[in-house]
Amino acid sequence: EAHLSFGGTQGVYTHTSSAVSGEMELSVYVPPQADTLNTGEKLPVLFYLSGLTCTQENVTGKGGFQQTAAELGLIIVCPDTSPRCTGYAGEDDDYDFGSGAGFYLNATESPWSETYKMYDYIVDELPALIAENFPIDTDRMGVFGHSMGGHGALTIGLRNPDLFKSISAFSPIVAPSLVPWGQKAFTGYLGKNTDAWAEYDATALMKVGHRSAAEILIDQGTADPFLAEHLQPELFAEACVKANQPLQVRMQAGYDHSYFFISSFMADHLQHHAKTLMSG
Amino acid sequence: EAHLSFGGTQGVYTHTSSAVSGEMELSVYVPPQADTLNTGEKLPVLFYLSGLTCTQENVTGKGGFQQTAAELGLIIVCPDTSPRCTGYAGEDDDYDFGSGAGFYLNATESPWSETYKMYDYIVDELPALIAENFPIDTDRMGVFGHSMGGHGALTIGLRNPDLFKSISAFSPIVAPSLVPWGQKAFTGYLGKNTDAWAEYDATALMKVGHRSAAEILIDQGTADPFLAEHLQPELFAEACVKANQPLQVRMQAGYDHSYFFISSFMADHLQHHAKTLMSG
Numbered sequence: 001e002a003h004l005s006f007g008g009t010q011g012v013y014t015h016t017s018s019a020v021s022g023e024m025e026l027s028v029y030v031p032p033q034a035d036t037l038n039t040g041e042k043l044p045v046l047f048y049l050s051g052l053t054c055t056q057e058n059v060t061g062k063g064g065f066q067q068t069a070a071e072l073g074l075i076i077v078c079p080d081t082s083p084r085c086t087g088y089a090g091e092d093d094d095y096d097f098g099s100g101a102g103f104y105l106n107a108t109e110s111p112w113s114e115t116y117k118m119y120d121y122i123v124d125e126l127p128a129l130i131a132e133n134f135p136i137d138t139d140r141m142g143v144f145g146h147s148m149g150g151h152g153a154l155t156i157g158l159r160n161p162d163l164f165k166s167i168s169a170f171s172p173i174v175a176p177s178l179v180p181w182g183q184k185a186f187t188g189y190l191g192k193n194t195d196a197w198a199e200y201d202a203t204a205l206m207k208v209g210h211r212s213a214a215e216i217l218i219d220q221g222t223a224d225p226f227l228a229e230h231l232q233p234e235l236f237a238e239a240c241v242k243a244n245q246p247l248q249v250r251m252q253a254g255y256d257h258s259y260f261f262i263s264s265f266m267a268d269h270l271q272h273h274a275k276t277l278m279s280g
Numbered sequence: 281e282a283h284l285s286f287g288g289t290q291g292v293y294t295h296t297s298s299a300v301s302g303e304m305e306l307s308v309y310v311p312p313q314a315d316t317l318n319t320g321e322k323l324p325v326l327f328y329l330s331g332l333t334c335t336q337e338n339v340t341g342k343g344g345f346q347q348t349a350a351e352l353g354l355i356i357v358c359p360d361t362s363p364r365c366t367g368y369a370g371e372d373d374d375y376d377f378g379s380g381a382g383f384y385l386n387a388t389e390s391p392w393s394e395t396y397k398m399y400d401y402i403v404d405e406l407p408a409l410i411a412e413n414f415p416i417d418t419d420r421m422g423v424f425g426h427s428m429g430g431h432g433a434l435t436i437g438l439r440n441p442d443l444f445k446s447i448s449a450f451s452p453i454v455a456p457s458l459v460p461w462g463q464k465a466f467t468g469y470l471g472k473n474t475d476a477w478a479e480y481d482a483t484a485l486m487k488v489g490h491r492s493a494a495e496i497l498i499d500q501g502t503a504d505p506f507l508a509e510h511l512q513p514e515l516f517a518e519a520c521v522k523a524n525q526p527l528q529v530r531m532q533a534g535y536d537h538s539y540f541f542i543s544s545f546m547a548d549h550l551q552h553h554a555k556t557l558m559s560g
Contacts, residue, residue, distance in 0.1 A: 003540035004503070004532075010540050061342045061539065223284070252284075259341065260283035260290050 049145030104152030142166035154202035174236035221255030329425030384432030422446035434482035454516035501535030
């Protein structure tokens with residue numbers, strides 16, 4: 001499936017993932033600049049990680065990234081949020097656990113540990129797969145995302161700063177160990193030993209020395225119904241200040257948690273990544 | 281339901297329609313300029329008519345009109361495509377007849393004639409309803425749409441040039457009397473007397489003297505799978521040339537029938553309407 005969009009190509013693809021042992025769907029936007037590359041020339045790429053309940057389809061249809069990606073010459077990759085159709089009991093029961101809620105970690109609790117390896121999928125498998133099939137410059141990769149995907153972007157970016165050189169997030173979960181969404185998911189996927197949780201907690205990672213060389217950008221709507229209970233960006237902001245990590249948190253007055261919020265600031269996020277990835 | 285979007289408000293509303301005798305959902309985008317109007321000052325408004333199978337939700341989420349509407353100060357109203365839940369036999373059987381396929385006409389065949397009065401709904405009821413609830417300037421209204429909604433925009437605009445001063449369409453059905461989608465719908469809603477069809481056929485209307493004072497804009501993708509069988513914009517173009525109706529048909533190479541096509545040229549359409557509606 002491929003659609004022309006702002007002069008580039010918005011594709012949707014399915015592949016068999018070794019990391020999660022199953023079929024995975026993802027979308028890839030290739031901007032018009034790809035048609036006129038010189039030999040060996042490649043384009044920077046951003047990986048967008050979606051939030052709870054989403055597939056690639058939500059942000060691909062509603063995120064509005066294609067216009068600015070076409071202007072800047074960015075490839076945008078949007079993976080799914082979990083393995084699908086595993087057959088595990090309870091897989092589809094909750095919106096915040098199981099299908100659509102992979103939390104970008106490697107599960108260690110049975111049965112999830114068999115296939116819920118979204119961390120490995122995003123960090124190891126996906127960049128290699130995309131590099132085989134699209135003209136991406138693997139030295140110019142950034143990661144961003146929304147809500148659970150903002151958590152994914154922060155943790156994956158902070159743990160792999162040589163791989164992902166720029167990070168941003170829309171209304172991210174920044175301290176999953178301390179909030180209900182994260183506690184439920186981490187208990188189910190990682191067990192009750194909270195030591196294991198710290199590897200997947202952006203605020204905890206910041207406290208033990210993980211860094212991004214570039215400034216991190218976070219946009220957060222003040223009318224977001226999940227702000228006080230699940231998101232609490234101030235916890236991450238405080239850790240960044242103490243760690244001297246450059247961070248810009250923009251509290252956007254009146255905006256909520258929806259794609260209307262994401263699309264309103266999408267262009268800013270692409271510009272943020274381009275500033276780092278295209279400065280060389 | 282209301283979301284902040286590009287500084288304006290994207291609302292979704294339900295009301296009881298007298299024209300179609302039932303509940304109707306619609307979306308209204310109000311740009312940020314509405315917050316600082318002087319007394320008596322009003323904003324131009326565009327009515328967007330969606331295509332087969334759609335509700336207001338598709339274009340509201342995927343059309344990408346909010347950014348340019350916010351820049352230009354346009355109110356955008358997106359109604360549904362048919363009455364819903366009428367209980368008529370076969371209402372939900374076909375994607376191209378009944379629910380989601382109202383064709384913006386007043387049905388005369390039973391039972392559809394009871395409620396399928398989408399022409400009256402768009403022309404009479406909706407502008408009055410919107411004017412009661414939002415600061416629209418009823419002297420500066422435009423109409424546009426996609427596919428079946430492009431047909432609606434052309435026919436409603438041409439029959440009511442004093443009401444809708446600007447018209448545009450994405451991949452419209454321009455000669456429904458001559459193509460399968462239109463023939464099926466018109467037979468079902470209007471009966472077999474094809475004389476009644478001409479009132480809802482843009483090409484036929486152009487031939488008998490209906491006009492728009494402003495240039496009409498049509499964008500049509502060359503990779504649109506419905507182009508040859510259902511759309512055939514050349515039929516309308518030929519009638520416009522003969523009638524001296526200013527028309528610009530832009531054949532967009534490689535684009536299909538999807539919202540990826542619509543969103544790629546949405547800004548151009550809003551600019552097209554603004555040229556007429558904001559020139560005074």
